[in-house]
Amino acid sequence: MILDRFKSTQKPVNTLGDKPKRSVLKALSWRALGSIDTVLISWIITGSIGAAFTIGTVELVTKMVLYYGHERLWNRIQWGKQV
Numbered sequence: 001m002i003l004d005r006f007k008s009t010q011k012p013v014n015t016l017g018d019k020p021k022r023s024v025l026k027a028l029s030w031r032a033l034g035s036i037d038t039v040l041i042s043w044i045i046t047g048s049i050g051a052a053f054t055i056g057t058v059e060l061v062t063k064m065v066l067y068y069g070h071e072r073l074w075n076r077i078q079w080g081k082q083v
Helices: 002-008 020-046 049-076
Strands: none
Touching: 020 049
């Protein structure tokens, strides 16, 4: 049928999600940007560059781990993916 011919010309969508290495790289780049933001805001609020970097370092590690787990979990959820 005409509809079958149309469907077969569409490119298949990757339903597997990102590979773990890609998720790690995305987490690193996002956290670098987010941590710079956190350090600047902390410095403005506290007036102490030392406190700002301490807050930024703790935030960097915890949020990177949380992001990675969140990303991997969403790769397992099929809702909203095209097949």
